[in-house]
Amino acid sequence: MAAARFIGLLTALSVMAGTAALRAEENIVKTARDAARELEEAAIKLVVAKGEKDRIAALTDTIQAFETALSSLRASLRKVASAQKDIKTRLDLREENISRLIGVLYSIDNEPAPAKLVHPDGPLTTARAGMLLSDVLPRLQRPVEQLKKDLEDLKTLETLQTESSVVLENGLRELQSARSDLVAAASSREELPRRFIEDPAKTAILIAASESIDTFIKGLSIFGLDDLAHPLPDIAEKKGTLAFPVHGRVLRGFNENDAAGIKRPGIVVATTSAAIVTTPAAVTIRYQGDLLDYGLVSILEPQRGVLFVFSGLEKTFGKIGEVLPEDSPVGIMGGKPLSAQKFLQESVVTGGTYRPETLYVEVRVNEKPQDPLEWFAVKEDEG
Numbered sequence: 001m002a003a004a005r006f007i008g009l010l011t012a013l014s015v016m017a018g019t020a021a022l023r024a025e026e027n028i029v030k031t032a033r034d035a036a037r038e039l040e041e042a043a044i045k046l047v048v049a050k051g052e053k054d055r056i057a058a059l060t061d062t063i064q065a066f067e068t069a070l071s072s073l074r075a076s077l078r079k080v081a082s083a084q085k086d087i088k089t090r091l092d093l094r095e096e097n098i099s100r101l102i103g104v105l106y107s108i109d110n111e112p113a114p115a116k117l118v119h120p121d122g123p124l125t126t127a128r129a130g131m132l133l134s135d136v137l138p139r140l141q142r143p144v145e146q147l148k149k150d151l152e153d154l155k156t157l158e159t160l161q162t163e164s165s166v167v168l169e170n171g172l173r174e175l176q177s178a179r180s181d182l183v184a185a186a187s188s189r190e191e192l193p194r195r196f197i198e199d200p201a202k203t204a205i206l207i208a209a210s211e212s213i214d215t216f217i218k219g220l221s222i223f224g225l226d227d228l229a230h231p232l233p234d235i236a237e238k239k240g241t242l243a244f245p246v247h248g249r250v251l252r253g254f255n256e257n258d259a260a261g262i263k264r265p266g267i268v269v270a271t272t273s274a275a276i277v278t279t280p281a282a283v284t285i286r287y288q289g290d291l292l293d294y295g296l297v298s299i300l301e302p303q304r305g306v307l308f309v310f311s312g313l314e315k316t317f318g319k320i321g322e323v324l325p326e327d328s329p330v331g332i333m334g335g336k337p338l339s340a341q342k343f344l345q346e347s348v349v350t351g352g353t354y355r356p357e358t359l360y361v362e363v364r365v366n367e368k369p370q371d372p373l374e375w376f377a378v379k380e381d382e383g
Contacts (some may be wrong), residue, residue: 028083029160032076036164037169038069046178056189058331059182063276066175067247070272074343077164080157087154168343176337179274185319186329195284198320203287213292217307218367220299222287232323235281235302242280243327244376245310246271246359254371265369266309266362270355273335277310277359280376282326285318293361296328309362333357 043064049058210216235242248271257263276323283300286307291297294311314334318324335357363372 028076028079029156032073032080032160032164035069035072035076036167039066039073039167041173042066042069043171046174049178055284056185057325057327059125059178059185060276060278060327061192062271063175063178063182064247064278066171067275070171070175070343071247073149073164073168075336077161079158084154086156087150087157090155093148120371147174165245165341172337172339172343178276179276179332179337182276182329183315183332189317192318192322192324194319194321195323196321203289203320207291210292213294213309213362216287216291216366217299217309217364220307221305221367232282232284232301235306238281239375241377243278244378245280245308245330245361246275246277246333248272248275248355248359250373250378251358254369254373264360264362266360267372269359269361271333271357272337272355273333273357274337275333275359276329277313277331277333279324279326279328279330280308283308283324283330285320285322285324285330286317288316288320296331300324300330307362307364309360309364311360312358333359 041060045062045065046059049055049062206216206219210219246269248269250267251270252258254267255263255265258268277298279300281302283302285298286301287297287299289297291311296313296316297309297311298313298316299307299309310330312333313331316331319330324330336356361372363370363375
């Protein structure tokens with residue numbers, strides 16, 4: 001009978017609404033909008049940075065704000081996409097029962113009045129069915145309200161993606177502008193103090209005589225040592241709290257084998273294209289250039305006997321012998337920055353294919369490698 005089928009479908013829908021997977025939390029929308037606002041604020045900071053006296057420091061700070069906001073937005077958009085998928089799955093699961101319920105309601109409406117009022121098993125069963133129906137009918141409101149809420153949430157998430165796309169396109173354009181300005185400003189910088197003057201001939205001899213980075217660093221510790229004056233402040237107390245040099249995610253830890261089975265005494269960090277690399281402390285540039293199979297390398301000395309080795313850069317800033325202030329740009333990663341459309345597509349990829357560049361980081365104390373993760377306060381890119 002249609003009424004009996006109606007009761008069964010109401011019960012099924014009520015149970016489904018009660019046991020369905022948790023709907024998207026409301027703070028997903030708030031988090032995504034907060035991240036978009038941070039990106040807009042970074043764009044405003046860029047206007048101010050271009051007029052600052054110390055443009056390099058201001059632009060560096062602005063780019064870091066952009067990269068942090070992009071990381072937050074990327075993580076938020078991934079949650080938004082996941083929430084959309086969950087809502088659509090729940091709607092698909094309820095679609096069949098909702099369609100059947102509509103059909104039953106239509107058939108009940110078309111049944112003759114006596115059939116609606118009288119159960120074929122007699123008056124007692126009719127009374128029981130009526131009681132059951134009166135008990136179940138209020139429960140219809142629950143799945144209806146859940147359905148309405150899911151549809152509203154789905155619309156909100158779709159609107160949020162559209163809004164984020166506009167903010168993102170503007171933000172990425174401003175970020176590219178900031179990076180271009182920084183490269184120009186850092187490349188023409190003249191006022192950096194120097195602790196020694198490089199002898200290119202000696203540097204070339206050292207490179208030619210080095211069969212490995214170990215022998216190069218050993219030679220570097222001797223070469224030019226007497227030329228170094230006015231040592232930089234001791235950073236021993238900052239060990240473990242130094243700022244990580246780049247936004248990214250650690251791919252391979254200290255002394256871990258890579259895919260080819262090669263073990264290196266450093267860590268590998270996956271970064272986005274054109275990510276900025278900064279100095280964790282005030283440092284002297286001991287070497288900068290191509291080295292063995294490490295590519296473009298920057299070797300920095302924060303204090304006597306301690307070296308930071310960064311490789312994988314596309315462009316470096318400063319000259320050998322110069323002193324870079326703390327949180328100063330030392331280089332920039334390679335690769336082509338993502339477009340807004342590509343960024344949105346990659347944001348839902350958990351594997352992080354939007355981090356195509358890798359920065360290799362070593363820390364040497366008295367020439368011996370140490371785990372960089374014991375030196376830096378690692379806050380991995382959340383996106």
